[in-house]
Amino acid sequence: MSATTLSSDDWGRLLAGHFFRPEYAGIYVLFYVDRPLLGQIASCGEDEAVKSLVAAIVPQLRRRDPDDLFRPLLSQTVSWKLSGGDGPPPCLAALALAVLAASEMRSEGGRAQSNYHAWFRDLIAIEVPDVDAESLWHAYAGVYPALWGNLEWWLEQRHEGKLGRSTIAEDERNTKYGFADSQTIFLSSDREKLSRFFSWIRLRPGEKIAEEELLQYFAIWAGRRDDLSPGARLMLAEEQLEQVQLGRLIAEAAARWEGVARDDEGRLEARVCLTLTRPPSSRLGLAAEWPPGFPQRLEVDYRGERFSLEAEDEEGQLAADEHRWYGELPLPVDRGLLATGLRIEAEGRVLRLSPASVYVFHMSRELGCWAGVDQIRPGEDAWVLVAKEQLAQVRELLERRARPGWSPIERTGVAPPGWTLFREVVVDPVEVSEGEELGRLVPRRSNRFMLSGGLPLARAAGLYLTGGDPDVLLPPLPGDQSAIAVELDGETIELAPGIGAISLAALAPAEGNHAIRVGGVRKSYATVRTLRNISPPSELAVGHELRLGEGGSLWPASLDATSAVEAREDGVRIRGSLVELGPGVPFEDDATPLILPRGPRRRVLISDRPGGIEEVEVPEEPRWMGRAGLACQSFEYTPGIPARWLLVESRLGGTWVRQIERDRVSVDGLGHEESEEDRRRWAELVLACGSECVEPRERKAWERLRAEAEAIL
C-alpha cells in the first residue's frame, strides 16, 4: 500500500500497531509521534508520510463549518465507543496529527501556547490552505479534549491496560494543547531508559517515592547521560509546570515498574551474571535472570549454537530483592567474554552481561554459589575478578579501603588468563567516588538522599537513640553543580568539597524531632535519650534451656541460645546472667562465704557455742585487680565454724563486734569438736569485749554470750 493512499483507518491501524501492543501490557505508553516515526510506520519519506496523514484526516472534517471543523471526528468516535470500541479509535490519526504539532514545536524549542496553534494550523494547511486560524483553534478546543478522553477510555477501560496504559494528562494551564504535549515529553527511547534510571536509584518494585524526589534524582541521572532526547532535557531545564508533568510521568512509571530493564528499543532485558562455584571444582559460569515478561523456557540461538534455558517455577512470593533464574548458560567464560560482555537476543528479548574490567561476586542464596553483582555490598565477604590492566589500581584500592585479610588466588585454572581473582574482600561503606572503572568496589547504598545507619529504635520508624543519629547519604551532584544545599532544622550545614555523607551524630543534635533538607527533598527523624525502661523490652526471650534428665543431671535443649526460650518446671532457663531454676530442679545453694575487711589488724570469727573461735588471716591480694585498676579492700572467707559474730581490731586500737547473718554463711568443717582450751580462749575473748563494742541492737545477744563466758571461766 502506498502512503498516498492510506486512509484515516489505515493510519489508525498502523499507529495502534506501533504504540499499543500486548507486550506493553501494564506499562505506561507515550503516544509520541514525530516525522521520523510517521515515515517509519508508513514505510516512506517523512514529508510524504506527514502529507499522507493530513490527507487522510481532511476528508473527515466539516470544512463548511470552520468553528466545528472536527465535530465529525467526535461523532464517529462516540459511535465507535457506543458500539463496543472494537479496533483502534477512529480519531487516532487526528490525535497523531495533534501530537505531531506538539513534537514539531518542541523540536524547535518554542514553548508558548500561540506557537502550538501555529504549528497545528500549518499542518492542516497542507491540505486546507485557507483555514482560518482563529476558527481552527476554536474547533480544536471544542473537540480534541474529548478525543483524548476516548483514547484513554480505550486503553484503560476497554483493554484494561493490556495494550499499554495511558499517559494522557491535561495540562492545567495549556488546556488546549496539553493533552498532545503530554505525549511529547519523552521520545519512546527516553521512556525505555527509565528502567535504567530506576535501577540506578535502586528502586524496589512497589516502593513509593515522592514525585519531587524522583524528579530530583532524574535530573541528576539525566545530567550524567548524553543519550536523552533534547525534549527531555528541555523539560528538566525549563518551566516548573513541565517538571510537574515529568515528575508525574516518572512517578507513574515507577509505580508500575516491576524491576525489569528494557533496552533502547523497548525490548525486555534480563541480566546475565557471572557465577563462581567453589569446591569441588571451582569454576566460573553464567546465569541469566528470569524476570517478569520472560517465558519459563527460552529458546536461544547464539552464534550458531542452539540451546534452551529453563527456569524452575518455584512457588511463593519473592521478596523485593529476590530474583528468579534460568538454569546455567552453556557458554564458556573466557577472557574474550569477560572483556566484551554478552548480548543474546532471543524470542524478542535480550539477555545481557555488561562488560567490565572488575567483576564483584557475593554469595547468592538463590543461585547457591557466588554471583556477580553491580556493586560491592558494605561489610560483606566478596570475591573480585580483575583484568590485568586494572590489577595495580585494584590492589592499591584494596590496600586503602578493604579490611585486611584479602588475598589473590594463587591456584591456576580458576580465573582465565589475564585475569586475577581476589578472595575475602570486605569493604566498609565509604562515601567517596573512585572513578568509573573501580566504582564497583566502592560500596554505595544508593544514589538517593537517604538517612542511613544510626541506632534506630524499634518503637517507631524514624526514631533513634540520642548519639545514634543517622548519617545523611547525599545523592551525586548534578553535572552542572559543585555543591548541594543541606539544612538540619533550618540551619545550613557547610559541606567540604566532594563529601558524600554527613554524620548527624557528630553534630550532636538535642533529643527531639529533626528535619533534614537536601536540595528540595526533606526527610525527618526523631531522637530519644531513653525509653525509660529499667530492663530491656522482653518481647523476644532469647536464652538457653537445660532440662532435667535421668539421674538428675541437666541436659541442653539446644546447641546454643534459642529464641522464645521458656521457663520450665523441670528445667533451667538462662538469659544472660539470670539463671532461673524450675521448682523441680534439685539445686539449691544459698550459703555464701563471708566478706571480711582487709584493713583491720585482726579478724576473729566467734560462734554462739563455747569454743567456736577462728582467727582469719588475710589472703594475698588478687593481682589481676590491680591491673584492672580495682582496689581490693575486702576478701571472701568460708569459715570452719558456724560463725555468729565477727570481732575486728582496727589498726588504730579500737575493737568492734558485729553479728553475722546466720543462715547464709557456708561452713567448711562442721562437726569440729572444741577442746577445753578452745572453750577457755573463746570465753576470754568474749569477755574482753564489753557491750560498748557492739551495736546497741545486738547488745542483748552479746550479753547472753558474755554470761556464758563468765560461767566457763
Added chain:
Amino acid sequence: MNTRKDLLLEWASERGFGSWAQFREAYAWLERESEMAPWETASLVARQMSALGHIEVDWRRRSWAAAPPVLTLLPSAGAHALLTGGRTRELCDRLAMALADRDDLYGLDPVEQPLAPSAILIACEDERAMRKLASALGIESAYSVSSQLAEILPPLRAYLDLAGSTPAPRGYGVQALDLADLSWRDVEEDREPGLYRYQAPDGRRFRLVEATGSVFDVDLAIGAFAALAIAGETGRLKWFRASLNGELQVPLRTPLPTLHARALALCSGFAPERHGRSLVYLNVPEKVARAVAGSLAQDLQVVG
C-alpha cells in the same frame, strides 16, 4: 561511659531485641571510622557481649535480645559486684542516684574494654548491700553467677546428641580445621573425620565428621572441642594458678560455647584478654576452670 561498645549496649538494651542484620548494621555504623583488625567483627563483639551476659544471640535464627540486668558478686574479688545484662540509660541513671545515697556501696569508674562494653563494678560492704541495691533498682541479683553456671554446664556429648545431620551448604567454599594449629585450610572433599567450615550467604556453617562417618550439624565451639576430643587432643585448656584464683587460657581459634565463656567471663567481669594465640580469662577459681574443662572433654592443665 562513652565508648562505642557502651553505646552499642545502650542501644541493644533500649531496643530490647532485633535481627542479627540490625545488630551488625549498628556495629558497622558505630565503628565506621575505626581502624579495625580483620577479626574485630560484629560477631566477635556480640560473642563478647554474650559472654559477659549482656545479650543473648540466637545464631541459627539470626536474632538477638538484651538480657535482664543482674547484679552479681565476683568470686574472691574484694566484694565487687558487677552489673551485667541489659543496660538501659534509665537503669544507669537510677543506679547513679542510688549509689549517691548510700555509704555501704561505692560505684567505681567504668572500666573500658577494647572489644566489649565498659565493666560497671560496685564495691560493696557485703552481699546484703548488693542485694538491697538490686532490690531498690528493681533488678535481679545473684551471689556468683559464674559458680552457678559452672555447676550446671552440660557435657560435650549432650550437645552432640542434639546435633542433627542436615546437608551442608555447597557452592560457596569449604575448609577443614587443622587441629595442629587450629587453622582452616581449603579442601576439595569433606569426608575425612574432622570439623568442616562451609561458607553460606547467611553465615558460616559447621559439620563434624566422625570416624564412623556420622555427620553432626554443630556450631564452631562444640564442633572444635568435639574434634579435639575425637583426636585425643585433651590438653588445650591451661589454668595458671595466681594469688587467689587463677587465669584460664584457651586457644584463640576455638571459642568456647556461650555458657562456658560466660561462666569464665563473669569471674572478673572482663572479656577475655588476647595473649598471642590464646584468650585469657581472669580470676577463674580452680573449681570453675575444672567444671568448664570437664564439660568440654578436656583435661585441665594446671600450671603453678
